Amino acid sequence: MSILKFEIDLEHDTKIDSKLGIIKGVSVISTPEAKGHNIKIDQKSIQSFLEAVEGEKVKAYYTHSPENDALDAIGLWENFQIVEDGEFTKLTADFLALESWKEHHKDEYDALFEMAEKAPEAFGVSAEFTIEKIYYNDEGEEEKYEGQEDKEVYARAVEVSAFSIVAQPAANPTGLFAEAKEEIEEEQDNLVVLTKKLIDMDREKNDVVVELKSAQTALEKFSERIANQEKEIAELKEENKEWQARYAKVITDSGADPVSANAQEAPKSFEEQLANCQTWREKHNLIQANMTKLVTTWNQ
Numbered sequence: 001m002s003i004l005k006f007e008i009d010l011e012h013d014t015k016i017d018s019k020l021g022i023i024k025g026v027s028v029i030s031t032p033e034a035k036g037h038n039i040k041i042d043q044k045s046i047q048s049f050l051e052a053v054e055g056e057k058v059k060a061y062y063t064h065s066p067e068n069d070a071l072d073a074i075g076l077w078e079n080f081q082i083v084e085d086g087e088f089t090k091l092t093a094d095f096l097a098l099e100s101w102k103e104h105h106k107d108e109y110d111a112l113f114e115m116a117e118k119a120p121e122a123f124g125v126s127a128e129f130t131i132e133k134i135y136y137n138d139e140g141e142e143e144k145y146e147g148q149e150d151k152e153v154y155a156r157a158v159e160v161s162a163f164s165i166v167a168q169p170a171a172n173p174t175g176l177f178a179e180a181k182e183e184i185e186e187e188q189d190n191l192v193v194l195t196k197k198l199i200d201m202d203r204e205k206n207d208v209v210v211e212l213k214s215a216q217t218a219l220e221k222f223s224e225r226i227a228n229q230e231k232e233i234a235e236l237k238e239e240n241k242e243w244q245a246r247y248a249k250v251i252t253d254s255g256a257d258p259v260s261a262n263a264q265e266a267p268k269s270f271e272e273q274l275a276n277c278q279t280w281r282e283k284h285n286l287i288q289a290n291m292t293k294l295v296t297t298w299n300q
Contacts, residue, residue, distance in 0.1 A: 018113035021075070021097030028077065028125050028163050030090035039133070040154045043089045044142075046082055048157040050091055052129065053080050060095060061164035062108060063126075074101040074108075077163050093163070112165065129160040 015024045029049055031041045060075040075097040083092050102109045116123065133145035133153050145153050268276075270290055277283040 016113065016116050018110075018117075021099075021102055021109070021113075023095040023116065025092050026077075026095050026125065027083075027085075027090045028080075028093050029127055030085070031088050034155065038153060039131075040152050042154055045155045045157070046089050046091050048155075049127075049129075049160060050080055050082055052157045052160045053077075053093075056080075058093075058160055059162045061162055062112075063164055063166055073162075074098060074105075074112075074165070124166045126164040126166045127160065128162040128164065130158040132156040132158050 016022075029041065029046065031043065031046065033040050056078075058077040059073040060077055061072060062074045075095055077093040077095060079094045081092055083090050097109065132155075134142045134156055135145045135148065135151040135153055137143050142154075145151060270286075273286055274283060277286060
């Protein structure tokens with residue numbers, strides 16, 4: 001039985017649910033190596049791990065110890081899958097804490113999930129498995145490693161018995177959760193675009209608010225002008241009523257019929273004026289007043 005430790009980094013608290021006792025997408029083993037063991041981890045190593053645990057539930061221990069047995073388990077690992085994470089290939093799994101551990105070791109349970117959220121760099125996963133060591137010959141074919149010198153040794157998992165939580169991580173360079181760098185960069189780009197869009201929308205909103213306030217101010221002033229004009233019109237109507245009443249009273253008191261201000265009497269001719277004279281004196285005066293005009297007419 002070999003024991004290798006692989007580094008994890010609990011940095012995405014959105015995948016940690018302390019109430020349900022779940023940590024999803026944990027990277028339990030990753031390329032390119034197991035530091036301190038002189039063993040390389042390649043894609044075929046990861047594939048061998050998956051074949052050893054696929055469809056199974058693997059025990060999880062609070063820490064690695066040769067005295068661990070089944071009843072010491074704190075949880076189970078399940079949902080194993082291979083994930084390409086940029087330049088790395090890794091095997092991920094979901095950690096599910098046992099209710100019995102949570103109930104009888106609440107302090108450890110709370111400490112684990114609190115540290116997972118607050119100090120993720122303090123955690124690691126130790127894999128306990130039966131290993132077969134191989135190397136690649138000059139033709140690129142796999143051969144069993146038997147101590148040959150100057151050969152890079154690669155791990156092949158035969159059987160995996162447990163993954164334990166440890167405080168000294170060794171070889172899981174991409175962290176706890178599997179998320180490809182390309183995906184991260186894409187999400188970052190999307191975040192930048194979204195942030196810029198939100199800023200632009202906020203500016204547009206502010207511009208609209210300013211325009212709305214200006215329009216409201218103009219509307220208030222216009223409404224005030226209309227109100228003043230309506231008031232003036234009402235006052236003029238009342239004043240007009242007063243003048244009409246006064247005029248009607250004057251007419252009534254004088255006993256005369258109202259005369260239109262626009263009516264004009266047509267001027268009378270000399271003959272009409274002469275015919276209307278009642279006495280010779282009136283006729284004499286009329287002739288004297290029009291003597292110049294009469295002389296001119298006679299001369300013509």
